[in-house]
Amino acid sequence: MPAALGNSGTSWHDPQVTSRPAAAQHLRDLARLRRVRDRIDREYVQPLDVEALARGVNMSAGHLSRQFRLAYGESPYGYLxxxxxxxxxxxxxxxxxxxxxxxxxxxxxxxxxxxxxxxxxxxxxxxxxxxxxxxxxxxxxxxxxxxxxxxxxxxxxxxxxxxxx
CATH class of the missing domain: 1.10.10.60 (Homeodomain-like)
Incomplete structure (x- = not known):
């Protein structure tokens, strides 16, 4: 049985269709991670903690730590x-x-x-x-x-x- 087609004629199960939102989210996360890294570079003298950094970019502390380590090879604290x-x-x-x-x-x-x-x-x-x-x-x-x-x-x-x- 053929897959259901959307308005564009592509299958609902087409990986390109389902990966676009994930790719867009990944790019948004990378931009937020760069903002965190830039903030650390500017405000390294300030008492920064992961929770405050995460709040500043609307992420949970755990998610920020995991994503920061994936992107930069070390934790936000290590980078600081x-x-x-x-x-x-x-x-x-x-x-x-x-x-x-x-x-x-x-x-x-x-x-x-x-x-x-x-x-x-x-x-x-x-x-x-x-x-x-x-x-x-x-x-x-x-x-x-x-x-x-x-x-x-x-x-x-x-x-x-x-x-x-």
């Missing part, structure tokens, strides 16, 4: 902390602020969390980075120093060499 650490690196390279001052200047409320995340992303504690970076980037334009010292996210880290026995 990476932005904060990148800014902290720039402030530490200047050398005129203490690690504690930098921690609060980038929006972190806990020195312990800041130091742990910094060490995880950069590979050394902030105090060590501050000492090394001041020497390593001396005389370097800030835009070049930023690229050279950019933190490596877990998904970007090179895979370890295989151990051959």
């Amino acid at each position: 902390m990476t932005r904060r650490i990148e800014r902290a690196m720039a402030l530490l390279r200047r050398g005129d602020l203490s690690v504690t001052e930098v921690c609060f200047a980038v929006g972190c409320a806990s020195l312990g969390t800041f130091s742990s995340r910094f060490t995880e992303l950069v590979g050394v504690p902030p105090s060590v980075y501050r000492r090394r970076a001041a020497r390593a980037t001396a005389g370097m334009p800030p835009c070049v120093a930023k690229q050279v010292t950019r933190p490596i996210r877990n998904r970007e880290a090179p895979a370890p060499e295989p151990h051959l026995a």
Whole structure:
């Protein structure tokens, strides 16, 4: 028995017909995710949480977290902390602020969390980075120093060499 035809002469079971609303929704979700990412980039110093970010784009916190991770490879919180650490690196390279001052200047409320995340992303504690970076980037334009010292996210880290026995 043939499938029922709509006004356009296409089958109701045609995947192109049923996927159009899903594709349109996916594009709307991507636009909302970009707004969240842009907000994090602008307001990284503010106390942002997933619930507030989700409310701002009319999504549930769970849906936002899942979709953000699919689109950008990390959670909204992970992305926020990476932005904060990148800014902290720039402030530490200047050398005129203490690690504690930098921690609060980038929006972190806990020195312990800041130091742990910094060490995880950069590979050394902030105090060590501050000492090394001041020497390593001396005389370097800030835009070049930023690229050279950019933190490596877990998904970007090179895979370890295989151990051959």
